[in-house]
Amino acid sequence: MSQSRNxxxxxxxxxxxxxxxxxRVLEIERAKLHITAYDATDDLVAAVKEILP
Amino acid sequence: xxxQSIMLTNFRQFxxxxxxxxxxxxxxxxxxxFGANGAGKTTLLNAFTWGLYGxxxxxxxxxxxxxxxxxxxxxxxxxxxxxxxxxRFDHEGQDYRLLRxxxxxKESDAQGPMAAQLQLWxxxxxxxxxxxxxxxxxxxxxxxxxxxxxxxFNGERIENLVKKGAYAEVQKDIKVLLDLEQVERAIxxxxxxxxxxxxxxxxxxxxxxxxxxxxxxxxxDQQAKAKDDLKVVEANLAELDEERSRTEDLLRQHAExxxxxxxxxxxxxxxxxxxxxxxxxxxxxxxxxxxxxFQAFTDTLxxxxxxMAETLYQKGALPAPLKREFVDKLLDEGACICGTPLAEHTxxxxxxxxxxxxxxxQAVETAWQRVSGQIAPxxxxxxxxRESLANLMNRIGxxxxxxxxxxxxxxxxxxxxxDNRLEGVQNLETKRMDLEGRIAVKNQRKGAIETELxxxxxxxxxxxxxxxxAQVTDELANKARSRSDLVTSVKRALExxxxxxxxxxxxxxxxxxxxxxxxxxxxxxxxxxxxxxxxTLYKNVNGVELSVxxxxxxxxxxxxxxxxxxxxxxxxxxxxxxxEGAGAEDAGTFPxxxxxxxxxxxxxxxxxxxxxxxKMAPQLVVLVSKSQGLGRVVTELLPYVSHLGVxxxxxxxxxQVADDIELEGISYPYIRSGETDHSELKxxx
Numbered sequence: 001m002s003q004s005r006n007x008x009x010x011x012x013x014x015x016x017x018x019x020x021x022x023x024r025v026l027e028i029e030r031a032k033l034h035i036t037a038y039d040a041t042d043d044l045v046a047a048v049k050e051i052l053p
Numbered sequence: 054x055x056x057q058s059i060m061l062t063n064f065r066q067f068x069x070x071x072x073x074x075x076x077x078x079x080x081x082x083x084x085x086x087f088g089a090n091g092a093g094k095t096t097l098l099n100a101f102t103w104g105l106y107g108x109x110x111x112x113x114x115x116x117x118x119x120x121x122x123x124x125x126x127x128x129x130x131x132x133x134x135x136x137x138x139x140x141r142f143d144h145e146g147q148d149y150r151l152l153r154x155x156x157x158x159k160e161s162d163a164q165g166p167m168a169a170q171l172q173l174w175x176x177x178x179x180x181x182x183x184x185x186x187x188x189x190x191x192x193x194x195x196x197x198x199x200x201x202x203x204x205x206f207n208g209e210r211i212e213n214l215v216k217k218g219a220y221a222e223v224q225k226d227i228k229v230l231l232d233l234e235q236v237e238r239a240i241x242x243x244x245x246x247x248x249x250x251x252x253x254x255x256x257x258x259x260x261x262x263x264x265x266x267x268x269x270x271x272x273x274d275q276q277a278k279a280k281d282d283l284k285v286v287e288a289n290l291a292e293l294d295e296e297r298s299r300t301e302d303l304l305r306q307h308a309e310x311x312x313x314x315x316x317x318x319x320x321x322x323x324x325x326x327x328x329x330x331x332x333x334x335x336x337x338x339x340x341x342x343x344x345x346x347f348q349a350f351t352d353t354l355x356x357x358x359x360x361m362a363e364t365l366y367q368k369g370a371l372p373a374p375l376k377r378e379f380v381d382k383l384l385d386e387g388a389c390i391c392g393t394p395l396a397e398h399t400x401x402x403x404x405x406x407x408x409x410x411x412x413x414x415q416a417v418e419t420a421w422q423r424v425s426g427q428i429a430p431x432x433x434x435x436x437x438x439r440e441s442l443a444n445l446m447n448r449i450g451x452x453x454x455x456x457x458x459x460x461x462x463x464x465x466x467x468x469x470x471x472d473n474r475l476e477g478v479q480n481l482e483t484k485r486m487d488l489e490g491r492i493a494v495k496n497q498r499k500g501a502i503e504t505e506l507x508x509x510x511x512x513x514x515x516x517x518x519x520x521x522x523a524q525v526t527d528e529l530a531n532k533a534r535s536r537s538d539l540v541t542s543v544k545r546a547l548e549x550x551x552x553x554x555x556x557x558x559x560x561x562x563x564x565x566x567x568x569x570x571x572x573x574x575x576x577x578x579x580x581x582x583x584x585x586x587x588x589t590l591y592k593n594v595n596g597v598e599l600s601v602x603x604x605x606x607x608x609x610x611x612x613x614x615x616x617x618x619x620x621x622x623x624x625x626x627x628x629x630x631x632x633e634g635a636g637a638e639d640a641g642t643f644p645x646x647x648x649x650x651x652x653x654x655x656x657x658x659x660x661x662x663x664x665x666x667x668k669m670a671p672q673l674v675v676l677v678s679k680s681q682g683l684g685r686v687v688t689e690l691l692p693y694v695s696h697l698g699v700x701x702x703x704x705x706x707x708x709q710v711a712d713d714i715e716l717e718g719i720s721y722p723y724i725r726s727g728e729t730d731h732s733e734l735k736x737x738x
Contacts, residue, residue, distance in 0.1 A: 005549070005553065006553060006557075007550050007553050007554065007632065010546050010549050010550055010553065011546075011632060013546075014542070014543075014546055017539055018539060018542050018543055018546065021539055021540070021543045022543045022546055022547065022632055023632060023633060023634055025239045025243070025543060025547070026235050026236065026239060026632055026633045027633065029235040029236075029238045029239045029242070030232075030235040030633065031194055033194070033197060033229055033234055033235060033238070034190070034193035034194060034197045034198070035190075039242075039245075040238070040239075040242040040246075041242060041245045041246055041249060044239075044242055044243065044246040045246050045249050045250065048246065048250060048536050048539060048540060049536070051539070052532065052535055052536050052539060
């Protein structure tokens with residue numbers, strides 16, 4: 001990773017679908033941050049299928 | 054999250070229902086509440102955490118006595134009483150009313166355990182209100198309990214935040230607050246998602262794609278295992294590192310103690326010698342007095358004897374002209390030397406007998422001759438005794454003084470050494486070398502795992518490319534491949550984002566921390582936040598950075614600076630939020646509620662801390678006693694205060710207990726006599 005890169009650049013290089021999934025993944029994880037034992041797999045799989053039906 | 058009000062019902066000292074308004078704005082973010090010792094400042098702080106999370110800090114004693122004592126006493130057995138905390142706040146455009154309450158039935162004088170219930174209502178901007186079905190979960194998603202340590206705290210204990218060994222926990226909470234934790238979790242969870250999605254590819258994707266997927270799966274397993282190994286190695290390294298730093302501390306102490314130890318040994322030896330010399334001198338004196346002490350009293354005796362003898366000489370009694378023995382011989386023989394017979398009771402006999410009375414004894418004369426020869430030497434001996442005694446007294450004085458001086462020195466050195474539990478230097482040095490060796494081995498292992506991870510990542514990437522090119526005819530398998538590609542690329546992007554955020558957060562936190570700390574302290578110490586979020590304090594001595602041990606006061610200031618920096622950064626990053634999309638206007642905004650904000654800081658520091666506090670958080674509730682909060686603190690904070698209040702103490706204590714507090718030139722009740730012990734929240738403005 002080059003030092004000059006920033007988060008915005010990383011995001012810009014993503015496709016719409018990738019960006020949408022990334023945002024959704026973070027939303028899901030953030031909402032369950034306080035539950036340490038949370039297994040996000042089901043919710044994340046659902047999110048992927050929502051974006052690529 | 055911004056606090057609007059708090060209502061306490063029979064909560065500890067707060068009898069009945071009492072409410073305090075906490076609404077504030079950007080210009081006046083501070084609520085300042087004064088309270089005497091025991092008034093309930095810590096209770097009020099804990100009312101927030103009890104309301105939000107159902108727990109109170111460990112320093113709150115008698116946690117089973119939640120209901121105001123006097124109310125409980127007055128309650129008839131069999132009746133019930135309510136204890137509750139209601140907090141109103143707004144968060145990201147929604148108003149919340151939180152109520153944690155319990156109803157306690159009195160069975161005996163002791164308050165039994167209670168099961169408090171949490172309820173949460175939300176009011177949306179359109180005015181509609183609804184009950185939350187997962188109130189605790191909602192609260193935790195607004196402010197996770199671990200993170201709350203940065204926002205609800207006791208100033209006297211805040212230094213624990215930056216103490217050795219606290220980093221692991223603090224680091225995790227910071228990650229949550231600074232949006233790192235969710236990225237880490239996503240990165241950890243996505244491989245599982247990928248595995249699930251590629252099941253279809255393996256089933257229906259044909260031999261080639263299926264084989265490639267198998268390789269990817271096995272590489273992913275290898276990657277997961279290597280990551281776990283890396284975590285273990287890193288944890289081991291951290292432990293070893295801590296152990297090494299402890300050993301080095303001991304070695305340093307040893308190096309510092311060694312000269313003291315050597316001096317104490319020398320002093321102990323000299324003290325023994327001094328005591329022996331003193332005792333010898335004392336014994337010599339005893340012997341001298343016992344054997345020659347009488348000589349001191351012979352001064353007048355010698356003179357008197359001499360005078361008496363001289364008188365006798367002058368009288369002619371000495372030397373005796375006639376010896377008694379001669380007269381006795383004449384009387385025995387019955388004839389005088391002149392030939393006159395000396396018959397008994399004749400005149401001549403009587404005459405000679407009278408001479409007998411006047412005659413001297415030969416023995417007396419001999420004795421006198423002996424005594425007269427000793428009078429002069431006796432005077433010399435007396436003089437000698439005086440000199441010997443004077444010498445001995447001098448020696449005793451000197452040795453006594455030496456003993457006293459050495460005893461004092463030894464006791465001081467003992468005191469210095471008392472707190473040092475020192476293993477032998479040799480053992481410590483061996484241990485340190487051993488630790489160095491083990492650390493080197495672990496570092497090698499770490500390096501090897503990191504290389505393995507890099508290689509595996511490359512291989513996975515290669516295989517993923519191969520998978521893209523592989524001929525797949527089945528539609529389900531194709532879909533699975535596209536979804537897996539999507540997940541893989543998102544995971545890669547998240548990994549890059551995590552690295553960017555971690556570095557960015559650390560640098561910004563470090564810069565902010567330095568700025569706040571500098572604005573408070575007058576010491577030329579500079580705090581630094583390491584990659585592991587470890588806080589160290591150093592000073593620059595002629596271009597060399599030396600770490601400095603932190604005092605309690607410095608730890609408090611450092612912690613406050615840290616809280617200020619974390620709080621500010623949490624707000625900033627939400628405003629510039631990136632991958633997660635735009636946040637609400639008040640995203641990352643949290644109130645700071647602090648008890649004993651000024652701990653045991655000096656006046657200067659109190660003033661600087663007050664100034665920093667006012668700018669520290671978008672909302673600040675400061676709980677202080679008169680001694681901590683009057684004077685400069687109040688002067689600094691007042692321009693920023695939107696609510697000013699007193700927790701008025703009512704006490705049943707006998708005597709003249711009443712006390713007032715003067716704020717802005719007006720006196721307000723601070724402590725009052727009362728029929729029951731309780732506290733009241735009084736609004737001043």
